[in-house]
Amino acid sequence: xRIIRNVFSSxxxxxxxxxxxxxxxxxxxxxxxxxxxxxxxxxxxxxxKPGKILLFDLEKRFAKDVLERGGAGFAAWxxxxxVVLGNGAVPEIGKVAIAKASNWLPGNYQLTWTPTDxxxxxxxxxxxxxxxxxxxxxxxxxxxxxxxxxxxTMWRKQPDGTWKVVxxxxxxxxxxxxxxxxxxxx
Numbered sequence: 598x599r600i601i602r603n604v605f606s607s608x609x610x611x612x613x614x615x616x617x618x619x620x621x622x623x624x625x626x627x628x629x630x631x632x633x634x635x636x637x638x639x640x641x642x643x644x645x646k647p648g649k650i651l652l653f654d655l656e657k658r659f660a661k662d663v664l665e666r667g668g669a670g671f672a673a674w675x676x677x678x679x680v681v682l683g684n685g686a687v688p689e690i691g692k693v694a695i696a697k698a699s700n701w702l703p704g705n706y707q708l709t710w711t712p713t714d715x716x717x718x719x720x721x722x723x724x725x726x727x728x729x730x731x732x733x734x735x736x737x738x739x740x741x742x743x744x745x746x747x748x749x750t751m752w753r754k755q756p757d758g759t760w761k762v763v764x765x766x767x768x769x770x771x772x773x774x775x776x777x778x779x780x781x782x783x
Contacts, residue, residue, distance in 0.1 A: 648717025668699030676761035684769045706734045722754040
């Protein structure tokens, strides 16, 4: 089993290097706010455990699907009993409710995120990631709107071997001093 994990890790490393992806491009779209260093890349960390690699890969595929398909891509990654806890919003419970609420098109709203870390549980069938997200849209006047904050995503292996999101929670970043006294449209 250890040999298989080492081969898998090596193949991921080679794939990442072959595509020429930088550390931040390989695993997310956003730099961590206020940080000058790039987000750690598990492909270049010789001590990273396979569970962390798996969770970062799931996040990468999840983010790509959302970028391409918007809300439909977001909802597709949830388990039937999944839950979304939005900042100040009523919880969305169950895949049907999540799909109904996630009705944005990628041209109208872009949700991107970067995992900062990932932890796989000891049994290897549940884990979580957390990091920073950004949502970009336009207001009624066509002005850009940016929402950003922190998130946590809980992943669970399904009976068929696939991985699904069972909990996604986010909290908006606190307003900055610059946000306090802006006049509308300025």
